[in-house]
Amino acid sequence: MTASNLDGMIISNPVNIRYLTGLTSEGTLLIEPKGNIFITDSRYLEAVNSFLTIDQEIVAYDIRSLNKYDYESFFAGCENVGFEEGYVTYEMYKAYLRTYQVNLVETERIIELHRMVKEEEEIDNVKRACMITDRCFEHLKDFIKVGMTEKEIAYEIEKFMKLNGADGLAFDTIVATGPNSSMPHAIPTDRKVEPKDIIQFDFGCKVNGYCSDFSRVLFVGEITEEEERVYNFVFNEYDYILKNLTEGLDTKELFKKCEQDYKDKEFDLLHSFGHGLGLDIHEEPILSSKHDIKLKKNMLITVEPGVYVPSKFGIRIEDTVLINKNGANTLTKSGVAICKIRG
Amino acid sequence: MTASNLDGMIISNPVNIRYLTGLTSEGTLLIEPKGNIFITDSRYLEAVNSFLTIDQEIVAYDIRSLNKYDYESFFAGCENVGFEEGYVTYEMYKAYLRTYQVNLVETERIIELHRMVKEEEEIDNVKRACMITDRCFEHLKDFIKVGMTEKEIAYEIEKFMKLNGADGLAFDTIVATGPNSSMPHAIPTDRKVEPKDIIQFDFGCKVNGYCSDFSRVLFVGEITEEEERVYNFVFNEYDYILKNLTEGLDTKELFKKCEQDYKDKEFDLLHSFGHGLGLDIHEEPILSSKHDIKLKKNMLITVEPGVYVPSKFGIRIEDTVLINKNGANTLTKSGVAICKIRG
Numbered sequence: 001m002t003a004s005n006l007d008g009m010i011i012s013n014p015v016n017i018r019y020l021t022g023l024t025s026e027g028t029l030l031i032e033p034k035g036n037i038f039i040t041d042s043r044y045l046e047a048v049n050s051f052l053t054i055d056q057e058i059v060a061y062d063i064r065s066l067n068k069y070d071y072e073s074f075f076a077g078c079e080n081v082g083f084e085e086g087y088v089t090y091e092m093y094k095a096y097l098r099t100y101q102v103n104l105v106e107t108e109r110i111i112e113l114h115r116m117v118k119e120e121e122e123i124d125n126v127k128r129a130c131m132i133t134d135r136c137f138e139h140l141k142d143f144i145k146v147g148m149t150e151k152e153i154a155y156e157i158e159k160f161m162k163l164n165g166a167d168g169l170a171f172d173t174i175v176a177t178g179p180n181s182s183m184p185h186a187i188p189t190d191r192k193v194e195p196k197d198i199i200q201f202d203f204g205c206k207v208n209g210y211c212s213d214f215s216r217v218l219f220v221g222e223i224t225e226e227e228e229r230v231y232n233f234v235f236n237e238y239d240y241i242l243k244n245l246t247e248g249l250d251t252k253e254l255f256k257k258c259e260q261d262y263k264d265k266e267f268d269l270l271h272s273f274g275h276g277l278g279l280d281i282h283e284e285p286i287l288s289s290k291h292d293i294k295l296k297k298n299m300l301i302t303v304e305p306g307v308y309v310p311s312k313f314g315i316r317i318e319d320t321v322l323i324n325k326n327g328a329n330t331l332t333k334s335g336v337a338i339c340k341i342r343g
Numbered sequence: 344m345t346a347s348n349l350d351g352m353i354i355s356n357p358v359n360i361r362y363l364t365g366l367t368s369e370g371t372l373l374i375e376p377k378g379n380i381f382i383t384d385s386r387y388l389e390a391v392n393s394f395l396t397i398d399q400e401i402v403a404y405d406i407r408s409l410n411k412y413d414y415e416s417f418f419a420g421c422e423n424v425g426f427e428e429g430y431v432t433y434e435m436y437k438a439y440l441r442t443y444q445v446n447l448v449e450t451e452r453i454i455e456l457h458r459m460v461k462e463e464e465e466i467d468n469v470k471r472a473c474m475i476t477d478r479c480f481e482h483l484k485d486f487i488k489v490g491m492t493e494k495e496i497a498y499e500i501e502k503f504m505k506l507n508g509a510d511g512l513a514f515d516t517i518v519a520t521g522p523n524s525s526m527p528h529a530i531p532t533d534r535k536v537e538p539k540d541i542i543q544f545d546f547g548c549k550v551n552g553y554c555s556d557f558s559r560v561l562f563v564g565e566i567t568e569e570e571e572r573v574y575n576f577v578f579n580e581y582d583y584i585l586k587n588l589t590e591g592l593d594t595k596e597l598f599k600k601c602e603q604d605y606k607d608k609e610f611d612l613l614h615s616f617g618h619g620l621g622l623d624i625h626e627e628p629i630l631s632s633k634h635d636i637k638l639k640k641n642m643l644i645t646v647e648p649g650v651y652v653p654s655k656f657g658i659r660i661e662d663t664v665l666i667n668k669n670g671a672n673t674l675t676k677s678g679v680a681i682c683k684i685r686g
Contacts, residue, residue: 025528042613043527046653085433090426090449093433106433155505162498184386185368270385310389 007078008032013087015279016111075102082107118298125210130331133212136160150175150188166205171281174202181314196222211281213302214332215318219340237305238317245328247297255289267307274302299323350421351375356430358622359454418445425450468553473674476555479503493518493531509548514624517545524657539565554624556645557675558661562683580648581660588671590640598632610650617645642666
């Protein structure tokens with residue numbers, strides 16, 4: 001904050017509040033010269049007070065107990081108070097101006113940028129989420145039978161992850177069979193698995209709020225020549241990216257090369273090659289040729305090249321990946337060879 | 344829009360886009376003099392084009408195909424273009440100004456206010472969600488046994504609703520046993536149901552995107568005198584509110600009276616008496632003595648008085664309610680008499 005020339009900051013994004021304090025209750029965190037304040041409402045006050053420790057130096061207030069003068073006193077003497085312009089709505093922004101009577105300054109996602117490099121404890125949580133995800137995929141290979149619907153399979157995924165230690169889902173599970181797989185963001189339908197189908201999975205879970213993200217395809221019995229050709233292309237992109245990721249890398253050039261590969265084969269590039277993840281499933285950075293990113297040790301990202309053949313099928317391979325001093329590790333570890341199931 | 348003196352509008356809130364068009368894909372809807380435009384990205388384009396019908400008069404664009412001049416042409420000749428100040432972040436607001444080169448005007452939640460009064464089809468979806476919710480509660484009375492954890496019961500609720508026709512949950516399920524029930528927004532824990540426990544439930548599901556919302560308590564074997572006294576107070580508030588709700592009512596006075604009842608008994612009022620619901624679990628209006636609301640036929644709201652005795656227990660009764668010409672109906676229909684289970 002000192003570097004950004006801020007005398008205080010209003011933190012409204014609940015994920016940033018959780019990151020900084022551990023608090024999961026609704027409220028607003030004020031960082032001000034005299035100390036830290038958490039304004040919550042009466043529904044949460046008991047939970048907040050039992051969670052906070054003296055070391056955290058946070059005083060919790062019930063929003064109903066605060067009047068106009070309390071609000072104006074919080075940042076008294078502050079010249080520039082930061083706010084989260086990427087989270088705060090225009091309506092909230094105007095309300096903050098009225099309520100706190102201060103000069104509000106954009107903070108250019110300082111907390112989000114800080115969140116890009118993970119602490120050991122954060123990495124451990126993601127590792128645990130990835131282990132559950134891998135075990136779930138292994139379970140699916142036996143579980144899936146011809147005739148099951150996409151919805152039934154998606155439900156099994158959610159159940160398995162929750163009963164095996166996940167707090168919840170990291171995002172809406174994708175199970176897309178046959179031609180449904182040609183849409184990267186397919187929603188599970190009542191379509192039943194058929195012999196010779198391709199099945200695209202994209203799922204992940206949370207452990208202590210931290211996400212995993214993972215995609216694979218399974219082939220029911222057979223794989224066509226066209227599917228195999230596309231699979232090998234996607235796999236080669238995936239493998240090439242993984243082998244090049246390491247601390248210090250400027251990712252722009254890497255992804256320019258990948259984009260050229262897509263152009264050479266006349267495949268459409270429908271989404272980026274990956275994204276950061278942590279308490280949010282999509283965090284900084286975005287991995288594409290349009291973003292200037294220099295990788296740092298302990299960043300957590302996804303690698304997820306995909307090719308979609310309209311109305312026919314799609315193939316995406318995705319792992320959650322930890323950036324190291326000399327290279328990168330996948331934290332989801334399921335095999336990436338072409339996998340056929342009996343069905 | 345004509346009444347609001349707008350020449351066009353940028354609609355960014357996905358729930359409003361779904362309400363107006365049925366589209367569930369990510370994107371931005373532009374209402375402009377020449378027609379309607381949906382700007383989406385390549386991941387969704389195939390799904391969007393297969394969903395749209397000619398009657399909808401919406402043209403879908405891939406965001407990558409649009410340049411600076413396209414954006415500036417969309418609202419060419421428009422003086423005032425509305426935006427959703429309660430949804431759009433300050434960062435998006437500034438980007439819209441740069442991109443569309445128009446005068447942006449706050450729209451004071453016109454779409455949200457329009458959403459308050461429901462169409463028949465919307466009410467049918469909520470009714471179906473409520474039926475599933477009621478059936479789930481009936482199932483729980485047999486299912487719950489002493490020794491089960493809050494998490495296990497919450498999981499059963501989710502499973503039951505999804506396997507019985509729900510698209511998904513309307514919000515995070517609350518199962519709070521014993522003293523955990525004293526927090527209105529308790530998160531399910533590993534605490535096990537004990538004899539003589541009180542169990543507070545708050546759950547709901549979605550059907551075609553439309554929500555139900557429902558709270559009840561169950562008593563394991565016994566009920567204490569204090570619990571019975573509080574239950575009867577909450578029940579009387581619930582009953583009084585329900586009997587008075589009807590088209591044309593100004594709710595402010597009704598809830599002032601209820602607030603006075605809380606004061607008379609020295610109970611804290613930790614949350615409002617209810618809220619609108621529909622595609623969102625919390626919609627306009629808010630029901631409290633601080634909000635001037637005139638009820639209209641086919642509004643859908645919750646009625647949910649609750650009393651919380653710190654560190655001891657809490658009791659909330661809640662139904663999803665339809666406002667009629669002469670009165671109001673609960674759409675969740677589970678009984679509200681004190682209910683003891685064997686456990």
